[in-house]
Amino acid sequence: MAACTKCGAELETPLVCGACGTLFAPEPEPTPFECLGLAATFDVDAALLRRRLLRASRLVHPDFHGASGEEARAAAERATASLNRAHALVADPAARADWLVRSLGGPAENEQRQMAQAFLMEVMEWNETLEAARESAPGSAARSGLPALEASLREQRESVLAELHRLLVPLPARGAPALAQARAQLNALRYLANSLTQIEALRLDSPSPR
Amino acid sequence: MGFIELNVLNNAASNVALGIDLGTTNSLGARWKDGRPIVLHPEGGSGYVPSALHFGEQGGVIVGREARELALLDPAHTLFSIKRFMGRGLKDVESDARSVPCPLSETQNGVVQFEMRGRKFTPQELSALILMKVRDQACKALGGIEVTKVVITVPAYFDDSQRQATRDAARIAGLDVLRIVNEPTAASLAYGLDQRKQGKVAVYDLGGGTFDVSILSIEEGVFQVLSTNGDTHLGGDDFDRTLVEVAKKELAAVMRPSALEDRAFLQLLRLAAERCKIELSTDPEAYMHVSLPESGVQWRRKFTRHEFDALTAHLIERTLHSCRRALADAKLPPEQIDEVVLVGGSTRVPAVRARVEKLFGRKPHCELNPDEVVALGAAVQAHVLMGGTREVLLMDVTPLSLGIETMGGAVAKIIQRNSTIPCQATEGFTTYVDGQNGIDFHVVQGERELAADCRSLGRFKLKGIPALPAGMPRIAVRFHIDANGMLTVTAKEESTGTSARIEIQPMNGLSDGEVETMLNSAYRNAREDFDARRAADLRTEIGTMARATERGLSQAGPALDRETRRDVEEALAAAKKAAADTQLDAGALQKRRDELERATLPLAALLMDHVAKAALSGKRLDEV
Incomplete structure (x- = not known):
């Protein structure tokens, strides 16, 4: 772990020194895991992640640099933006897996377009249900199947995440075949997430009776 | 005239920072003192500055209580609810324009202007006058200390243009804005500190002209906003308008159509409706009176609370709809909310309370004064920003997604709504033609698929790109949403390392000049x-x-x-x-x-x- 260039203390995050409070603007930009002082892993300890976020935030947040001039304020803005972005990525399993696959030289999402025929048939069925629901009034028969579809999609989402966990923990070697398999799971996850978003939109947009 | 504070050293003056709630109906200042936020009011006064302006014959503008009183005598020269026009163009304010007693126009950059007594005023200038009045009241309460540093609150759902307009208003008033902070977030600070509460909190803030709902997690001094939703065009004014519409329909029998549409007359109707609404919050029925002796009109109409509830049910439903969206974004079902905090004068309407209670399945927390809690929270934030404490950590979010218009008019989202701020995103741009030295892009804010349906923040022009074959330049454009929820854009050409120049044409905004x-x-x-x-x-x-x-x-x-x-x-x-x-x-x-x-x-x-x-x-x- 690097040391603070000003006071020599060990740095938990490259964005700020926990001992003397000096803000840094590291180049090139550190990875999301580095920003939070965590080793790159799919198996993130949620409680530890939150502790790291709060600890670093208390050091870098612009609220605590308001009285120290324009330059310090701008540095705090930058560091906090990096930290928040890092946290958003690490906290989200899909974004986290996507980042790990890419950083280990795995295929990008458009390089692994092949999806299992059976899965694609299933996606077409979801879309038909969604389309029919969209074209009918809230409370009608065409919408009665949505809760069941939602439950099924959530279940599938959980099993895809479990599969990702199996493929990415421990982290595979650079270029390992597991990365391509993880990418395929991530693509399936996108279909699932997309359909779940549409179900939520249908549920929220149904105007309630006055 | 009396002062509440006398023995203050002159050199302490610069250490006082005000929290200001710049409201649609009322504005209020507060400060931190002796370990807690307090509302500032000159002795004997409430401190509230009604957000009303009266334009005198001699060109003078009266702000506040006197202006509101003059509204009855001279409705044609009194303005209310300026906040609804902040950061907006003429086409955005069509429904509000009807209740304004003067003609409206627009500046070159699409800023609304009120034409009063032969002069044109932008909402920014008028809000500046209100801010100066609040500042003066505070100075009086502080025994004459000069105050320039302020934290100003805005609705959480305010977009970039509306925030910018608020900041410009403060600059015009000669104030140094430490921070623009979201109203429900400010309210949660006051609530959380006052009650030493922990857990998941929903802040339901229905003001005079705007509605916000924020879902927060509060634990050990950390105030983290999980999601926010709202409507910057929904508030008590709309409740009044339902009564005005009934009055107009019934008065049509006895008045000429042109007289019914007279702007000064509509102002009178609005004031009568507001009084009636307020009475209905405490009484099961109330009368709305309109008296125009010169045209022989004497109109008196009884409204029951039941009838008022029916007239406004759709408005309350819109707020509940926002609540459901905020809950979905926070990934929390209503029953996991530990407390619902009501903010804003319009939460005094009994039907609002009842329906919020029904949605969340619990009695809302009503112990805090809904009119003061936002200003108090702003004072807490001012205290933090002045270096007063590190115990409070506030993590707010951007209410709306940020995107760039793509070919074909769709939106490519680069920052998702409810991202914790400050946040940033970098987008790569390149050229389509050999030697092309500029690139235009259009930045929008909103959740809709098409750029035309979102709020335009402006068209950005990248200039000074080195002459290279098409596709060669790599311009990294950095979008940064700061702790105020406001956007800054910077650009760098990466192959040569030169920083590209960006020109911004603000939409519905004022230029620095x-x-x-x-x-x-x-x-x-x-x-x-x-x-x-x-x-x-x-x-x-x-x-x-x-x-x-x-x-x-x-x-x-x-x-x-x-x-x-x-x-x-x-x-x-x-x-x-x-x-x-x-x-x-x-x-x-x-x-x-x-x-x-x-x-x-x-x-x-x-x-x-x-x-x-x-x-x-x-x-x-x-x-x-």
Whole structure:
């Protein structure tokens, strides 16, 4: 772990020194895991992640640099933006897996377009249900199947995440075949997430009776 | 005039930062003192500054309570609810424009202007006048300390243009804005500190013109906003409007159509509707009165609370819809919310309380004054920003997704709504033509798929790109949403390392030059306003002195010698004449006032004597 260039203390995050409070603007930009002082892993300890976020935030947040001039304020803005972005990525399993696959030289999402025929048939069925629901009034028969579809999609989402966990923990070697398999799971996850978003939109947009 | 604080060292002045709630209906200032936030009010006053402006014949503008009182006498020259126009263009404000008593126009950059008494005012300038009034009230309460540093609250759902307009208003008022903070977030700070609460909290904030809901997690000094939703065009004003519509429909039988649409008349209707609504919050039924003696219109209509609830049900439903969206974004079902905090005057409407309670399945928390809690929270934030404490960590979010218009008019989202701020995203751009040295892109804010349906933040022009074959330049454009929820855009050409220049054409915004001009004229007007205020105070004082003198003359007059009595009578007549003369300035009034004071000195002495004698002869003082 690097040391603070000003006071020599060990740095938990490259964005700020926990001992003397000096803000840094590291180049090139550190990875999301580095920003939070965590080793790159799919198996993130949620409680530890939150502790790291709060600890670093208390050091870098612009609220605590308001009285120290324009330059310090701008540095705090930058560091906090990096930290928040890092946290958003690490906290989200899909974004986290996507980042790990890419950083280990795995295929990008458009390089692994092949999806299992059976899965694609299933996606077409979801879309038909969604389309029919969209074209009918809230409370009608065409919408009665949505809760069941939602439950099924959530279940599938959980099993895809479990599969990702199996493929990415421990982290595979650079270029390992597991990365391509993880990418395929991530693509399936996108279909699932997309359909779940549409179900939520249908549920929220149904105007309630006055 | 009294002060609540006297012994403050002059050098302490710069350490006072105000929290200001710049509201649609009322505005209020607060500060941190002795470990807690307090509302600032000059002794005897509430501190509330009604967000109302009256435009006088002589070109002066009166702000606050007096302006609201003048609205009844002169509705054609009084403006309310300026906040609904902040950061907006003419086409955005069509429904509000109907309740404005003056014509509206637009600047070149799409900023609404009110045309009053032959002058044009932007909402930014008018909000600046309100801010100056709040600042002056606070200064008075602080015993004359000058305050320039402020935290100003805005609705959480305000977009970039509306935030920018608020900041510009503060600059025009000569204030240094430490932070723009979201109203429900500010409320949660005041609530969380006051109650030492932990857990998941929903803040339901229904004000005069805007609605916000924020879902927060509060634990050990960390205030983290999980999601926010709202409607910057939904508030108590809309509740009033439902009553106005009923009145118009029924008055159509007795009034000409043109008279019904008269802007001043509509202003009167609005005020009558507001009164009726407020009564309905405490009484099961209330009357709305409209009286126009000159046209022989006397209208009185009973509204039951039941009828009012039916008229406004769709408005409340819109707020609940926002609540459901906020809950979905926070990934929390309603039953996991530990407390619902009500903020904003419109949460006094019983139906609002009942339906919020039903949605969340729990009684809302109503112990905090819904009109003060936002200003108090802003004062907490001001205290944090002045370096007062590190115990409070506030993590807020951006309410709307940020995107770039793509070919074909769709939106590519680069920052998702409810991202914790400050946040950033970098996008790569390149050229399509050899030697192309500029690139245009269009930045929008909103959740809709098409750029045309989102709010345009402006068209950005990248300039100074080195002449290279098409596709070669790599321009990294960095979008940063700061802790105020406001966007800054910077760009760098990566192959050569030169920073590209960005020109921004703001939509519905003021240019720096315009702000500068307004700042200068605001100073000039402040001087004029100060004089006008002094003149008004002097007129009141002369009135009081005249009444006392007349009473004195009737009691002790016969005891005065003829010459002294004549002096008093002459000075009295001159002072009364001066007070009635609206053309006289403060200087002339001061002279008449002083002359009256001098002339009445012998009378005062005589009266004292009289009182003393009366006391000695056994009479009680109040019998004298």
